Amino acid sequence: MSSLAATPGKAEPPVRLRKPTWKDPRLLVGLLLVLASVAGVTALVGNADQTTDVYAARVEVPIGREVTPEDLTVAAVRLDELQSAYLRVADGIPEDLVATSLLRAGELVPRSSLGAADALDRKPVGLTVDDPLPTGTSTGSRVDVWVSLEGDDGTFEPPTQLLAAAEISELRVSESALGGGSGSTLVHVLVDDERLPELLDALLNEARIAIVLNPGGSE
Structure with a gap:
């Protein structure tokens, strides 16, 4: 009895990987994505540093x-x-x-x-105030200025309002004079040229000065 020899099958040819070339679209797309990412980060850092x-x-x-x-x-x-x-x-x-x-x-x-x-339309004038200022009074606050002139008999006349909503440009106040303590306070208020002569006249005549906080700044 004759036997047939087994014939081996043909082997599959090996798959060879090709090196990517510049013509490979996948390589070009990846390179463009990397460049776009680098450009975005550079622009972001550059904009953040524009001070x-x-x-x-x-x-x-x-x-x-x-x-x-x-x-x-x-x-x-x-x-x-x-x-x-x-x-x-x-x-x-x-x-x-x-x-x-x-x-x-x-x-x-x-x-x-x-x-x-010389372009200022208001001039700072220093006022010495004996009465304590309200707590919270500071530079930039708006105040009403009241004056009491001394009469011939040595008594002071009823106070009249001389300035309304005048802005404090500078404030020099001791802790004892702020919020109820005793002591004088130097308050610089801004006065326009129209009201300046009247205020200076009151100061020269040693009128008593009182300042009332005007939070709303209304005249």
């Missing part, structure tokens, strides 16, 4: 006082289109300019808050 050095008030600067380098400090902030509205370090500190509005410590300095002294 401008501007001046901020180191201390409180009252209206009418000249602004000096000692009053200012530098702050790096992102202002975008508002750069021209504030005093930039690159532009320097203008000379012979005064604060035309109150500059509070820590706040950026707007260009609109600086101007020439």
